[in-house]
Amino acid sequence: MSQSYNRGLIEDFGRWKEFSAGMWAWIFHKFTGWMLIGYLFTHIAVLSTSIGGAQGETTMVDGEAVNIYTATLQGLEGLFLVRLLEVGLLAVAVFHILNGLRLLMIDLGVGLDAQDKSFYASLVLTGAITVASVPTFLTGVSV
Amino acid sequence: MYEHDVIVVGAGGAGLRAAIAAHEAGADVAMVSKLHPVRSHTGAAEGGINAALREGDDWELHAYDTMKGSDYLADAPAVETLTQNSPEETINLEHWGMPFSREDDGRVSQRPFGGLSFPRTTYAGAETGHHLLHVMYEQVVKRGIQVYDEWYVMDLVTTDEPDPNDRECHGVVGYDVQSGKIEGFKAHDGVILATGGPGQAFDHTTNAVSCTGDGHAMAYRAGAPLEDMEFIQFHPTSLPSTGVLISEGVRGEGGILYNNEGERFMFEHGYANNDGELASRDVVARAELTEVNEGRGVNDEYVHLDMRHLGEERIMDRLENILHLAEDFEGVDGLIEPMPVKPGQHYAMGGIEVDEHGQTCVDGLYAAGECACVSVHGGNRLGGNALPELIVFGKRAGRHAAGDDLGEPEIKTGYGDDVEDETDTELPVAPGKAGLDTTGSVAADGGVTAEADGILERSVEAAREHVDSLIEKEDGVQHAEIRAKLQRAMTDYVNVFRTGDGIRKALKIIRECRQEYQNVYVDDPSRTFNTDLQQTIETRNLIDVAETIALGALVRNEFRGAHWRQENQTRDDENWLKHTLISWDDGEPSIFYRPVILDGENKTYEPKERSY
Amino acid sequence: MAERYSSFTPGGTGWFLQRITAAFLVVVLAFHFFLLHFVNHAYEVTFMGTQARMENVGYFLTMVLFLITATFHGVNGVYNALVNQGLEGTQKKAVLGVLVVAALALVGQGTYVALTMAGMI
Amino acid sequence: MSTQQAEPESQEAPKDPEMQGAESPAAEKQKGGGMVDQTSTDASELEGETVHIKVFRYDPEVEAKQEPRFDDFHVPFEKGMTVLDAVMYARDEYDSSLTFRHSCRQAVCGSDAFFVNGKQRLGCKTQIADLEQPVRIEPLPHQEVVKDLVVDMDHFYDQMHTVEPYFQQEDLPDGELEEQRQSRENREKVKMSTRCIWCGACMSSCNIAAGDNEYLGPAAINKAYRFAMDEREDEEIKEHRLRILEQEHGVWRCQTQFSCTEVCPKDIPLTEHIQELKREAVKKNLKFW
Ligand SMILES: Cc1cc2nc3c(=O)[nH]c(=O)nc-3n(C[C@H](O)[C@H](O)[C@H](O)COP(=O)(O)OP(=O)(O)OC[C@H]3O[C@@H](n4cnc5c(N)ncnc54)[C@H](O)[C@@H]3O)c2cc1C
Numbered sequence A: 001m002s003q004s005y006n007r008g009l010i011e012d013f014g015r016w017k018e019f020s021a022g023m024w025a026w027i028f029h030k031f032t033g034w035m036l037i038g039y040l041f042t043h044i045a046v047l048s049t050s051i052g053g054a055q056g057e058t059t060m061v062d063g064e065a066v067n068i069y070t071a072t073l074q075g076l077e078g079l080f081l082v083r084l085l086e087v088g089l090l091a092v093a094v095f096h097i098l099n100g101l102r103l104l105m106i107d108l109g110v111g112l113d114a115q116d117k118s119f120y121a122s123l124v125l126t127g128a129i130t131v132a133s134v135p136t137f138l139t140g141v142s143v
Numbered sequence B: 001m002y003e004h005d006v007i008v009v010g011a012g013g014a015g016l017r018a019a020i021a022a023h024e025a026g027a028d029v030a031m032v033s034k035l036h037p038v039r040s041h042t043g044a045a046e047g048g049i050n051a052a053l054r055e056g057d058d059w060e061l062h063a064y065d066t067m068k069g070s071d072y073l074a075d076a077p078a079v080e081t082l083t084q085n086s087p088e089e090t091i092n093l094e095h096w097g098m099p100f101s102r103e104d105d106g107r108v109s110q111r112p113f114g115g116l117s118f119p120r121t122t123y124a125g126a127e128t129g130h131h132l133l134h135v136m137y138e139q140v141v142k143r144g145i146q147v148y149d150e151w152y153v154m155d156l157v158t159t160d161e162p163d164p165n166d167r168e169c170h171g172v173v174g175y176d177v178q179s180g181k182i183e184g185f186k187a188h189d190g191v192i193l194a195t196g197g198p199g200q201a202f203d204h205t206t207n208a209v210s211c212t213g214d215g216h217a218m219a220y221r222a223g224a225p226l227e228d229m230e231f232i233q234f235h236p237t238s239l240p241s242t243g244v245l246i247s248e249g250v251r252g253e254g255g256i257l258y259n260n261e262g263e264r265f266m267f268e269h270g271y272a273n274n275d276g277e278l279a280s281r282d283v284v285a286r287a288e289l290t291e292v293n294e295g296r297g298v299n300d301e302y303v304h305l306d307m308r309h310l311g312e313e314r315i316m317d318r319l320e321n322i323l324h325l326a327e328d329f330e331g332v333d334g335l336i337e338p339m340p341v342k343p344g345q346h347y348a349m350g351g352i353e354v355d356e357h358g359q360t361c362v363d364g365l366y367a368a369g370e371c372a373c374v375s376v377h378g379g380n381r382l383g384g385n386a387l388p389e390l391i392v393f394g395k396r397a398g399r400h401a402a403g404d405d406l407g408e409p410e411i412k413t414g415y416g417d418d419v420e421d422e423t424d425t426e427l428p429v430a431p432g433k434a435g436l437d438t439t440g441s442v443a444a445d446g447g448v449t450a451e452a453d454g455i456l457e458r459s460v461e462a463a464r465e466h467v468d469s470l471i472e473k474e475d476g477v478q479h480a481e482i483r484a485k486l487q488r489a490m491t492d493y494v495n496v497f498r499t500g501d502g503i504r505k506a507l508k509i510i511r512e513c514r515q516e517y518q519n520v521y522v523d524d525p526s527r528t529f530n531t532d533l534q535q536t537i538e539t540r541n542l543i544d545v546a547e548t549i550a551l552g553a554l555v556r557n558e559f560r561g562a563h564w565r566q567e568n569q570t571r572d573d574e575n576w577l578k579h580t581l582i583s584w585d586d587g588e589p590s591i592f593y594r595p596v597i598l599d600g601e602n603k604t605y606e607p608k609e610r611s612y
Numbered sequence C: 001m002a003e004r005y006s007s008f009t010p011g012g013t014g015w016f017l018q019r020i021t022a023a024f025l026v027v028v029l030a031f032h033f034f035l036l037h038f039v040n041h042a043y044e045v046t047f048m049g050t051q052a053r054m055e056n057v058g059y060f061l062t063m064v065l066f067l068i069t070a071t072f073h074g075v076n077g078v079y080n081a082l083v084n085q086g087l088e089g090t091q092k093k094a095v096l097g098v099l100v101v102a103a104l105a106l107v108g109q110g111t112y113v114a115l116t117m118a119g120m121i
Numbered sequence D: 001m002s003t004q005q006a007e008p009e010s011q012e013a014p015k016d017p018e019m020q021g022a023e024s025p026a027a028e029k030q031k032g033g034g035m036v037d038q039t040s041t042d043a044s045e046l047e048g049e050t051v052h053i054k055v056f057r058y059d060p061e062v063e064a065k066q067e068p069r070f071d072d073f074h075v076p077f078e079k080g081m082t083v084l085d086a087v088m089y090a091r092d093e094y095d096s097s098l099t100f101r102h103s104c105r106q107a108v109c110g111s112d113a114f115f116v117n118g119k120q121r122l123g124c125k126t127q128i129a130d131l132e133q134p135v136r137i138e139p140l141p142h143q144e145v146v147k148d149l150v151v152d153m154d155h156f157y158d159q160m161h162t163v164e165p166y167f168q169q170e171d172l173p174d175g176e177l178e179e180q181r182q183s184r185e186n187r188e189k190v191k192m193s194t195r196c197i198w199c200g201a202c203m204s205s206c207n208i209a210a211g212d213n214e215y216l217g218p219a220a221i222n223k224a225y226r227f228a229m230d231e232r233e234d235e236e237i238k239e240h241r242l243r244i245l246e247q248e249h250g251v252w253r254c255q256t257q258f259s260c261t262e263v264c265p266k267d268i269p270l271t272e273h274i275q276e277l278k279r280e281a282v283k284k285n286l287k288f289w
């Protein structure tokens, strides 16, 4: 006899303000996972230039013939945007790793009581590592 | 219309056990309950189940303790049936997987309890009732027994011979709370009432909101007498705002009761110079109420139970759950402030009169559990004796209804040669008369025994009309108002302290409530989950039940067990070794008495002074 | 309810492999990142350098294994996520098909790339 | 109602004078529907303090309530007041059509799990003083609403029944009075899992259960845990139970979001139990490899 109707945001994720640590961890983990697999596909695509590279293909950079693989990679690396994305990738990867470790611990039944703390710890560590690595990532960038 | 061999009304411990037993005896059984089974109030029981299981203990000792605890108002055949069967039934629960607390050797644990000569209270942590209820529901699921949950039973379908002893019960009328549909349930072999206690007749109770005495009222209107209704157990330490029970353990560990002047009144006002806070439940409850009545209560309502001096360590170790209760339900931190407590209605010793097989005097109508009175508790129930009653007598009622032969009962029911009519007490008002036929009296159908189907349909029709009229009526009184008034009256005048004058006042107010109820209406026009409607019907039942409690309390002019009368503060074995019975006779209660049976299988239980 | 009663349950195996691959990935991914961003800066990567590393059999095998586990882990993760969102029936089968093909393509192409880097092709 | 004014016993609470039958929906919505006049509440002797609650209202059958809405009530505050006390007061004094399940008032019957200020809680176990006002009270998310705060629990019960929630040991000790032995440690192990009161809070809080109707859900899995870990049942029965749990919509669905554990009013470590079952299932399968 019950009626169903749309209770709007109660039913979906619109209540994000009321999410708890575990839910955020889940969402972030999902997000980072998808980013990583997406990156993996792109990564292999870019690296595919090595097929040409191996056959000695070149392209002209600043009037010089450079191995096409080297040129592609260094060309991309020369872009500020790519560097920035790389920092983002690092953040994503670090979070996924740290939270992944957290999840592995949870699967083993370790530290369940501290699951929210370990999530916050993952976040903080991710932040710290990312910030610390910015100089390394941005050196030698020619804008 | 639904048809089954046996219909069990109520799915608490008693109802579940009855259904399983009837099912095992081969009957097609269905349960009809206004709550989903696991919501039943059996789940609230904490203490345990009394059963003589161990070396050094036996059923006879248990029977002796029970008779003594009852203040010699229990019927020996019932008590002996209980104590003989409890061990087997308790172990049966274990076989069904009940998580009892365990000893080192892996056997079930037992603990001492008030009034018991042997530690025979079998328990599962502090939540024995919860486990008992769930384990039995699990067995019902396992057996695939049909459960109509959230179906409210409005009335019994009974033939209408003038003498209740000739009547037959053919089923019930149910109301589907979710959809508002009203349907008949035909029972080929029997209807078992297991509707629990009537605690909501009082405004402060440890009982659930659903404990509205529906079964009592239905049986009463069908002509089955209610027995010993005046015997109500009050628990001295319940939280004032909700009635949640604070276990006796706090006082056991050394908790102290104070009034608003900081006096340790149990001693300072001489209520119990030896035992103080540890005096028996009724003594402490009366003391607390005296303090409040004499103006020494906190906020004119309660007293303080202080355990701070026990120290955090000891409290955390032994009374941790009490801290949670006080915090969750009263917002009080027991470590830094005293806890407010006051007496609360806790248990009804009386109920629908039945024999050892759970039969009432109406053919095909059974009752079991707190709503019934086989009389194992008499004037006072021992802690841990209600749960075994559920499983022992629930099972017997189920088996008997399904056709198992349990032999000839020793206990008699109904009005008969062996009863004595009440002639002495003058009643302040002619109780009952007013406003009787709001549900279309089931037992009034023109004098001829109709075919079962015919009565069922007529009863369903009457119920539908009744509900329509309640909903269609546009204004009048709301039930909540009447209920509140009734509950106050009961708590003010038929509480721990009872005086003839007070009870008479209560009866007058009850009668007013009955009159006001004539004008009751249901504001919510919806048929979907109309709790307003359900509660309105319940309130009517409460009026009937409250009246029997007050009437019983008025006629019994003695002090026995939980029933105290100012006019006569001693136990009067000369005149009162008898049960009070009240039956509904053409809309008017008639009162009679039946002698108590003190002759057991091997011995007679001679009344002795009840001192511990 | 109980529709599948075989002792080989895809749910459990998938779950288990997801964890095992994750544990493996922690090590290799960290190694990978460290090597190519901190030891050798990515912007300095040249074909020569890559080739030099790849010619080491241990490194080569690690990288191929890295690719396979990462692909399994990633694709299986995506698949689980979609199933959790209520993918059913043919849709589910279709998605599984697409993902398997994509995964095989990725591993195939990746391995091919690695082989060229190692100069084996 | 006005005729009943002079009753000595009735609690001195403000009655909404404008209370209408719901046949006049417009009036109901404005007044009887719970928009209780602040001044009339102030007149109460109860310390003058009131609690502001916003209660979700919906009734498919009553025209004025077909469009879901929130009603405001101002309830006189008393020390120790719980969320359940507040809605009961609102019902008894202001609007008798306010509908919710409740029974025991002591956290054992599991009837009154609501969504209170964005979290699944038992009404009777939640002190209203601990909450931010206005207190928003809604029916449990992810279940169909029957009316007001009442949700349809059938799906929850179905899931509970799916895991065969009953003891299945057939081999019992000889003799009626002989119990099965169980070690204290083992009872301790299953103790928390046996405390479930079927309130449905966990199920309602779980995003996965919300998205996948066939997911057994934390409560049912916990129920299965209660038996699977009970040493009184034989190994084969445990295996049978694990087989039910490791189906596609069983334990693997759980993404360890922990919301179930956080909301459980009985403090059952649900996630822990689910995780342990996952490991048990893997262990069992590894044997076949
Ligand atoms: C706080 C507390 C602690 C207790 N502790 C102990 C203890 O330690 N040991 C002990 O032995 N006893 C104890 N008791 C007493 C004991 O728990 C009860 O007497 C017993 O549980 C009653 O069980 P029952 O099956 O008769 O009724 P209940 O469990 O109350 O069940 C009543 C059933 O009837 C149904 N019902 C009612 N009316 C209708 C209707 N009109 N239509 C359809 N269905 C209806 C309800 O839905 C419910 O399912 C305690 C009681 C309380 C309140």
Ligand code: HEM
Residues within 6 Å of the ligand: A029, A030, A031, A032, A033, A034, A036, A037, A038, A040, A096, A097, A098, A100, A101, A103, A104, C018, C019, C022, C023, C025, C026, C027, C029, C030, C070, C071, C073, C074, C075, C076, C077, C078, C080, C081, D255, D256
């Ligand atoms: C380096 C260490 C890594 C660890 C420890 C790790 C850990 C995990 C774990 C435990 C899960 C399962 C979550 C669950 O089922 O609840 C997961 C999911 C996932 N991982 Fe990883 N992972 C790692 C690397 C990667 C990489 C390199 C990729 C990309 C190729 C990746 C992509 C994914 C994806 C797509 C998911 C599914 C996310 C979802 O649920 O939607 N992970 N990871």
Ligand code: SF4
Residues within 6 Å of the ligand: D195, D196, D197, D198, D199, D200, D201, D202, D203, D218, D219, D222, D263, D264, D265, D266, D267, D268, D270
């Ligand atoms: S596990 Fe906890 S939250 Fe879930 S139904 Fe049981 S008691 Fe409620």
Ligand code: F3S
Residues within 6 Å of the ligand: D205, D206, D207, D208, D209, D217, D218, D253, D254, D255, D256, D257, D258, D259, D260, D261, D270, D271, D274
């Ligand atoms: S919230 Fe849901 S995802 Fe798992 S941990 Fe609880 S069942």
Ligand code: FES
Residues within 6 Å of the ligand: D102, D103, D104, D105, D106, D107, D108, D109, D110, D111, D112, D122, D123, D124, D125
């Ligand atoms: S009313 Fe029973 S759990 Fe809250």
